[in-house]
Amino acid sequence: MASLDTVLAAHRAYLLGWNIGAAAHPDLPTYRSDVPHATLNGVLRVAGPAPSEALAEARRRLHGVPRIWWVGPDSDGGTADGLVSLGATEVARMPIMTVALDDAEAPTPAGLHISETDDLDAFVAAYARVSGIPAEGIAATVEREKAFSGDGTVIRLAGRLSDGRIVGTAVAWLSHGLVTLYFVGTQPEQRRQGVGAAMTRAALDLARERGAHTAALTSSPSGEGIYRRLGFRPVGEFRLLTF
Template identity: 45%
Template structure:
């Protein structure tokens, strides 16, 4: 039986989700030794390298720099990368950009929670709803500029097994949560709440709704990467920190 501490399936789910942003044929396979993905959206989550294994780091860095030139990109280092990758990247001129906790929960053991009475949760479909969805998470996630490019990427996502849940209050979309079911581990992304509607349980409700969907599909484990602020919310739900991602940037 899979445990929340089985890290490789969670990292595989993460690789699949981010390569999906590049669209069909726009990125390496998620299980490649050096999976590179590029969207040309100027945000550090949306372009990068997801791991390295069984490869020369020097050569992989040169290849990444060539393929990602002109974009804002980062290099992910988790337990699926070769030992010594972080130190090797630093030696090659990278700087550490972030250190993210990888959190997981057993979805069969969810804590009880009553959704805010005013909140309606619904899946989104179609470009008009997608445009509103992207607009709702762009600000909290720090995505700026022409959001139509983000909408295009969401609409052209490489994999069909992604559900996007919107939190609606008084007819306004105030929260988002994306659920990826591309592997046997559920993975959550784009969990965001409008600043004016925080501390009302909206992010908790959206996260739990996604986890219930995952449970209905027969999955047992769900994973996400968290900010320090978000980790407090997820711990209350039952998530535990099971690993970490370091993310590195090279000079432009």
């Protein structure tokens, strides 16, 4: 199983692949996509700068876009509380979860076909609807997906019905010897049919074929039960703040 430090490094590497802003500094790595969606612009850690200094610099770099601050085990102790005392707002706590790739099983629902896709227009439109990216931000998201450049490999999986509609999505990020999952989602009309679990399982199978041994993700409260049934277990936590 990969160490928590490795999991966090892979997570940073993925989000930095969205960055079109200034080069990231290891003490305060930020990423700016200019997509109007908070999780695609933000701060990844603080190591060294005082919260007040870090907050001022982050606001300067990310001015004009919605943004999120990921405060996790790789940030200095007391960072989240320090930022809250300066006016930041905690909006969520998300477990960091991992699983060995030979531990999970999930059936594929009848009529669902899962495969890699390069149809970014349809793929982004599908995950945008689930993730809360506004319609006016889809074109920018497609462009950033096309220009994505990170220390790893992105695999985009689409789950389609027989009529070609995308009802499930998953992004598998292969980096640092493991796979990290993003944009795992199911269209509202198809929920509670096992699509999300099948998309996750397909991503894990593909990653194992490509040499990964550990999978990681951060989970929303609604998804945690699904991931636990697939064998994922918490190894840490992010506190997400707006600022």
